[in-house]
Amino acid sequence: MVKNLTSIQSAASRPARLAALKQSFQDWNSSPDLLTRLARRLSTTLSLETQLGILVEEIQGVIPFDAMNYRHRIARQDFVFSTGMGGPHRCEYALNLDGHYYGTLTFHRRQKFSDEELSGFEMVIAAAICPIRNSCQFIAIEQAALTDSLTAIGNKRAMDEDLVRAAALSGRHGTEWSLVLCDLDHFKQINDSHGHVVGDHILARTAEQLERSIRTSDTVYRFGGEEFAILLPHTSLEEAREVADRARDAISRIRVDGGDEPVGVTASCGVAVHLSDENPEQWLIRADEALYRAKAQGRNCTRTFAMIS
Numbered sequence: 479m480v481k482n483l484t485s486i487q488s489a490a491s492r493p494a495r496l497a498a499l500k501q502s503f504q505d506w507n508s509s510p511d512l513l514t515r516l517a518r519r520l521s522t523t524l525s526l527e528t529q530l531g532i533l534v535e536e537i538q539g540v541i542p543f544d545a546m547n548y549r550h551r552i553a554r555q556d557f558v559f560s561t562g563m564g565g566p567h568r569c570e571y572a573l574n575l576d577g578h579y580y581g582t583l584t585f586h587r588r589q590k591f592s593d594e595e596l597s598g599f600e601m602v603i604a605a606a607i608c609p610i611r612n613s614c615q616f617i618a619i620e621q622a623a624l625t626d627s628l629t630a631i632g633n634k635r636a637m638d639e640d641l642v643r644a645a646a647l648s649g650r651h652g653t654e655w656s657l658v659l660c661d662l663d664h665f666k667q668i669n670d671s672h673g674h675v676v677g678d679h680i681l682a683r684t685a686e687q688l689e690r691s692i693r694t695s696d697t698v699y700r701f702g703g704e705e706f707a708i709l710l711p712h713t714s715l716e717e718a719r720e721v722a723d724r725a726r727d728a729i730s731r732i733r734v735d736g737g738d739e740p741v742g743v744t745a746s747c748g749v750a751v752h753l754s755d756e757n758p759e760q761w762l763i764r765a766d767e768a769l770y771r772a773k774a775q776g777r778n779c780t781r782t783f784a785m786i787s
């Protein structure tokens with residue numbers, strides 16, 4: 479109680495400082511100074527794209543340029559931002575902070591940049607690098623939350639998000655979406671006979687093989703222990719069935735060193751094409767029913783939902 483009273487009294491005895499704070503807030507909020515405004519605007523967002531757009535706007539006001547490009551590889555994905563058309567002269571800045579790299583910024587112009595302009599770029603980049611670092615780290619964390627750590631492909635959360643998007647897009651412009659569920663056969667036996675390390679190697683190789691057997695527009699996920707899925711845009715049920723059979727064939731060729739002998743595995747697949755007005759759960763349930771039928775009918779085969787309805 480006494481302590482609280484003291485702090486209230488000491489706060490009340492500092493009106494000059496409060497007035498200075500108020501003034502400084504007003505200056506900060508409406509500052510004509512580029513670096514203050516830039517730092518304030520960049521700190522309002524964790525979208526790297528929005529930040530780079532702000533950077534373009536603010537720099538253009540002092541140093542004219544014809545094009546700006548930014549590129550960085552974040553969490554195994556290329557992030558590229560480009561604006562304008564490049565000129566023959568360029569200056570390039572690798573963004574490094576505390577020993578970490580946060581991408582490369584390149585400015586292009588028809589006329590050569592002067593030394594003053596070059597040092598101007600450096601000052602602006604020095605003010606922008608911390609917010610850019612924060613956005614890069616945010617993308618990496620977001621990506622990690624959607625990635626399966628053993629196989630480095632999308633996890634269940636990524637699959638759930640993509641299924642919602644796919645169900646919304648399905649049917650628009652005549653787009654057909656198919657879903658393949660792919661479950662390794664008797665995987666428990668592999669773990670029990672050869673150990674979890676061998677099992678883990680098989681899971682990692684399965685993800686590799688699945689990624690190799692699809693187009694770049696298709697996506698592979700590991701959504702359970704030995705359960706994988708492939709989401710296929712612009713793909714009919716019959717085409718998806720062919721993809722599933724190709725994936726099973728690729729999986730059946732996997733051989734992992736199991737000590738005495740190489741260890742192989744087979745997979746069963748269930749396929750369902752998205753029906754109009756169907757929600758993602760209903761779609762998933764139908765693909766799962768087809769998979770259940772593939773398991774029940776001897777494994778190492780593909781079943782489509784159409785065949786069992």
Ligand SMILES: Nc1nc2c(ncn2[C@@H]2O[C@H](COP(=O)(O)OP(=O)(O)OP(=O)(O)O)[C@@H](O)[C@H]2O)c(=O)[nH]1
Nearest residue numbers: 661662663664665666667669674675677678703704
């Ligand atoms: N090595 C390894 N095993 C896992 C992992 N996640 C789940 N598993 C194992 O996967 C096995 C799945 O077993 P079940 O669900 O009985 O399926 P199954 O033996 O493949 O049988 P069917 O699917 O009916 O052919 C279990 O033994 C789990 O312990 C993992 O990350 N690594």
